Amino acid sequence: MDFFNYTDQALFAENVSLESVAEQFGTPTYVYSRATFERHYNAYANAFSSHPTLVCYAVKACSNIAILNVLAKLGSGFDIVSIGELERVIRAGGDTSKVMFSGLGKQEHEMRRALEVGIHCFNVESESELYRLNKVAGEMGLKAPVSLRVNPDVDAKTHPYISTGLKENKFGIDIKDAPRIYQLANAMEHLNVMGVDCHIGSQLTELQPFLDTFDRLITLIDELAESGIKIKHMDLGGGLGVRYRDEVPPEPADYAQLILDKIKGRDISLAFEPGRSIAANAGILLTKVEFLKCTEHKNFAIIDGAMNDLIRPSLYSAWMNIVPVNLAATSEGKRIYDLVGPVCETGDFLGKDRELDIEAGALLAVRSAGAYGFTMASNYNSRNRAAEVMVDGEIAYLIRKREDIDHQLAGEQLLPE
Numbered sequence: 001m002d003f004f005n006y007t008d009q010a011l012f013a014e015n016v017s018l019e020s021v022a023e024q025f026g027t028p029t030y031v032y033s034r035a036t037f038e039r040h041y042n043a044y045a046n047a048f049s050s051h052p053t054l055v056c057y058a059v060k061a062c063s064n065i066a067i068l069n070v071l072a073k074l075g076s077g078f079d080i081v082s083i084g085e086l087e088r089v090i091r092a093g094g095d096t097s098k099v100m101f102s103g104l105g106k107q108e109h110e111m112r113r114a115l116e117v118g119i120h121c122f123n124v125e126s127e128s129e130l131y132r133l134n135k136v137a138g139e140m141g142l143k144a145p146v147s148l149r150v151n152p153d154v155d156a157k158t159h160p161y162i163s164t165g166l167k168e169n170k171f172g173i174d175i176k177d178a179p180r181i182y183q184l185a186n187a188m189e190h191l192n193v194m195g196v197d198c199h200i201g202s203q204l205t206e207l208q209p210f211l212d213t214f215d216r217l218i219t220l221i222d223e224l225a226e227s228g229i230k231i232k233h234m235d236l237g238g239g240l241g242v243r244y245r246d247e248v249p250p251e252p253a254d255y256a257q258l259i260l261d262k263i264k265g266r267d268i269s270l271a272f273e274p275g276r277s278i279a280a281n282a283g284i285l286l287t288k289v290e291f292l293k294c295t296e297h298k299n300f301a302i303i304d305g306a307m308n309d310l311i312r313p314s315l316y317s318a319w320m321n322i323v324p325v326n327l328a329a330t331s332e333g334k335r336i337y338d339l340v341g342p343v344c345e346t347g348d349f350l351g352k353d354r355e356l357d358i359e360a361g362a363l364l365a366v367r368s369a370g371a372y373g374f375t376m377a378s379n380y381n382s383r384n385r386a387a388e389v390m391v392d393g394e395i396a397y398l399i400r401k402r403e404d405i406d407h408q409l410a411g412e413q414l415l416p417e
């Protein structure tokens with residue numbers, strides 16, 4: 001459920017018409033709904049309220065500091081994969097003691113900074129990373145809290161590019177090697193073994209892979225207990241899918257019911273790292289039709305949003321729903337269009353074969369663009385990155401101004417004469 005709805009044929013974000021957002025801030029613009037972010041975060045927090053659980057929003061999904069701040073105020077923790085994401089959390093007023101640090105290439109300076117601010121746990125992905133973390137923590141006279149990210153070899157049944165829990169993937173530690181590496185970690189002077197972590201993939205529309213993962217992790221936890229290593233938390237990562245088209249993903253409450261049933265009676269807290277299921281349907285990309293180009297073979301709607309703004313359709317052949325901001329009929333009538341951007345790539349499209357009644361100047365909303373939208377944007381073709389706006393009730397706030405050329409070129413310089 002989200003708060004993007006039509007009133008009298010005009011699409012609104014909460015109580016603000018998207019037409020007025022376009023007038024005020026221009027296009028292309030990402031528009032987020034605060035109430036939707038809150039609803040989605042609370043769906044997790046409420047579902048797991050009967051068991052000690054840390055919900056760590058995956059910052060990579062949508063990382064604007066205004067959004068992190070909204071979630072921090074609700075008590076959210078954060079899953080980060082770089083020091084850049086950690087600095088965002090800090091600037092957004094997030095609680096660093098609720099931060100999980102994931103990612104397989106952590107550098108020494110990143111470990112140092114995370115230790116300095118006191119994060120909750122490092123999700124370690126290799127033996128070499130353990131040695132590095134032990135060394136850095138030792139230099140600082142600290143003990144680093146660690147979980148091992150294990151790879152449970154479970155098929156998440158999702159797009160191969162976003163499936164991460166199979167043994168051929170680069171992520172995590174093979175679950176078969178985990179007992180040995182836990183012993184190693186446990187013996188390191190500057191590490192404090194806390195948990196078990198995993199993340200099997202993204203946009204999962206079934207719960208079974210999560211349940212299989214849970215079972216494998218519990219077996220590992222029991223095995224570790226027998227050898228004297230007490231695991232305090234189990235982090236099941238993110239991955240719950242959303243509806244882009246006709247998918248029927250489970251709700252956090254369905255997920256919680258099954259997991260809570262399994263963990264009952266055990267003294268292990270839970271952690272989750274949801275990104276997409278909190279952010280995707282809390283944002284749209286607002287874009288304008290520049291020209292209609294109707295040829296004998298195809299009709300194109302050339303829009304001002306492009307693959308550099310939203311790469312999911314080009315990169316994963318992702319289908320994103322694209323709807324007119326105003327549903328009133330136009331003199332053009334209905335046609336089937338490819339919605340393409342101005343970037344010089346054949347792969348620059350946001351949607352193909354869409355039946356729409358639109359004219360030049362019409363505004364379109366690309367739905368479910370809140371996750372992996374702006375965060376994956378680039379300056380390809382030297383395009384300035386889009387503005388970001390957050391609607392809260394009756395008011396639309398600019399939370400990131402549209403890039404201008406000075407902003408884009410800051411940091412570049414000519415060779416000396």
Ligand code: LLP
Pocket residue numbers: 058061079102103162199201202203237238239240273274275276277312316371372
């Ligand atoms: N935790 C870890 C360690 C992750 O790698 C990810 C996502 C998450 C949590 C959050 O997963 P989520 O709840 O969002 O599924 N760019 C792709 C998605 C890549 C996901 C990468 N990892 C897309 O646009 O579909």
